[in-house]
Amino acid sequence: MGDSDTFHSTNIPLESIKVIAESIGISNLSDDAAKELADDISYRLKLVIQDAAKFMNHAKRQKLQPADVDSALxxxxxxxxxxxxSADHIPFRFASGGGRELYFNEEKEYDLSEIISAPAAKLPLDVSLRAHWLVIDGVQPTIPENPPPVSKDLQKLEAIDPITKLNKTTKEKADISGKPSSGKFHKLRNVETVHVKQLATHELSVEQQLYYKEITEACVGSDEARRAEALQSLASDPGLHEMLPRMCTFIAEGVKVNVVQHNLALLIYLMRMVKALLDNSSLFLEKYLHELIPSVSTCIVSKQLCARPELDNHWALRDFAARLMAQICKNFNTSTNNIQTRVTRMFATAINNDKTHLSSLYGAIEGLSELGAEVVKVFIIPKVKAIGDRIENCTSSSDKIAVGHIKHLIIKIVSPVLTATRQGLDSVEEYRAEFGSLGTALHQSVVKALIQQQASSNTLTVNQPTIIQSNSAADLLLSQSNTSRTIVVGNVQRPQLQIQNQNSQNTSTQQHKYLLVTRPQPSQSPSSQ
Structure with a gap:
């Protein structure tokens, strides 16, 4: 009896056969036919599962996979x-009803219209083979495909504790010589120890010297294609740690020479080399920052970077160098070295000095702005009025260009901070009293930013009398009252004023005061162009 139960438990139930028959249109399947089909299907399924289990055992796996069943078929x-x-297990769901029990896989329904209208998927890349040298004469070449010969952690350890590198070199020499270190000299060394500071030698092979020569010539040469390849190599090659001291010295000396000679192009090329070295994730640059930071700072706050300051775009170099300085502070600032604090103090000193050249003043403001909104709020906003008063007194033609760049820079970096930190809209007089000659331009920029922020609701709440400039010759002057007013900003011929006063019982009886002030369009001066 037990054998019979075991036999029937391994067969497919008759109810399942009838359900399958109904799904293909056979509604009245007799029990005898269903039993014959169930026995035959159970037998054939057992054969398939046994063969699939053989494939599973030959693959030395404990889990039967769909690929094993496919191989058995x-x-x-x-x-x-x-x-x-499927890589994961697909659970069966249980359903019962009408005296039947059913286990099934829940399948998701897809809308063909969505699949057709969806953008086409990218074609997979073709399988390709690429050959590279793994080892040459027992030495692993330093190429991006191979792991770096010295990891970044080991470079950091050698920078913090140089004696580890000396001990490693001494041990290698002892292993090569094969002579024991015991004896009379060993005893003498134990008795009397003299600490001598040894200089770590940085010897370059012939190939590395050739690479260094080609890279430096390409980076400062006239061929842009070679320069792009050289910068890409500096940004990706993992085996540059031995040449890194010479690279940083080359950049530092190059900046010193070309600043004196006012060679703007070479200064730009050298800053691009700094950018490439910063982007290389396998290099540890912290112990070479004493050469990189002065070079980058020079390109930010130097008085003159080019031979023709009124024509050459040295402002772009100052902006690029300021972004590099911000990247250095972000990557290497710690509580020990305080790089960002020291850099911020340097730029703040340049701003506070009244004798700072306008070009250096622009660089200091740009350098502080790249360090974040908090730095702008603490160091730049309190000095806006003093900077505005100073640049208003500059009348020479060469200074007017610098004045225009400084004004544009201050408005660009200060307006977002004021928009985010100040609630409501202050009057022009308050901006002029706080920011001096730059108050009007800052007020207009803040108003424009607030209008853009509230464009979704098309409303702007004004608490004080304010002039809002428009593209036409008419400006809107809002009168001051005890209640706050909301102007609907849109393409309407007449501004609509809505009174926001919950205490008032009859808002329709209150007087709405507004005044359209018409004035001619001011002509643009040469300095503003």
Whole structure:
């Protein structure tokens, strides 16, 4: 009896056969026919599962996979099932009703219209082979495909504790010589120890010297294609740590020479080399910052970077160098070295000095602005009035260009901070009293930013009398009252005023005061162009 139960438990139930028959249109399947089909299907399924288990055992796996079933079907000349592969386990869901129990897989329904209208997927890349040298004469070449010969952690350890590198070199020499270190000299060294500071030698092979020569010539040469390849090599090659001291010295000496000679192009090329070295994730640059930071700072706050300051765009170099300085502070600032604090103090000193040249003043403001909104709020905003009063007194033609750049820079970096930190809209007089000659321009920029922020609701709340400039010759002057007013900003011929006063019982009886002030369009001066 027990054997019979075991036998029937391994067969497919008759109810499942009838459900499958109903799904293909056979509604009245007799019990005898269902039993014959169930026995035959159970027998054939057992054969397939046994063959699939053989494939699983040969693969030394404990889990039966759909690929094993496909292989079992193939050896029986049966077409395998397509679309049934899955890396994870697919759970069965249980459903019952009408005296039947059913286990099924929950399948998601897809809308063909969405699939057709969706953008086409990218084609997979073709399989390709790329050959590179793994080892040459027992030495692993330093190429991006191979791991770096010295990891970044080891470079950091050698920078913090140089004696580890000396001990490693001494041990290698002892291993090569094969002579024991014991004896009379060993005893003498134990008795009397003299600490001598040894200089670590940085010897370059012939190939490294050739690489250094080609890279430096390409970076400062006239061929832009070679320069792009050289910068890409500096940004990606993992084996540059031995040449890094010479690279940093080359950059530092190059900046010193070309600042004196006012060679703007070479200064730009050298800053691009700094950018490439900063982007290389396999290099540890912290112990060379004493050469990189002065070079980058020179390109930010130097008085003159080019031979023709009124024509050459040295402002772009100052902006680029300021971004590099911000990247250095972000990557290497710690509580020990306080790089960002020291750099911020340097730029703040340049701003506070009344004798600072306008070009250096622009560089100091740009350098502080790249360090974040908090730095702008603490160091730049309190000095806006003094800077505005100073640049208003500059009348020479060469200074007017610098004045225009400084005004544009201050408005660009201060307006977002004022928009984010100040609630409501202050009057022009308050801006002029706080920011001096730059107050009007800052007020207009803040108003424009607030209008853009509230464009979704098309409303702007004004608490004080304010002039809002428009593209036409008419400006809108809001009168001051005890209640706050909201102007609907849109393409309307007449501004609509809404009174926001919950205490008032009859808002329709209150007087709405507004005044349209018409004035001619001011002509643009040469300095503002």
């Amino acid at each position: 193939k050896i029986k000349n049966i077409e395998p099932l397509y679309g049934c592969t």
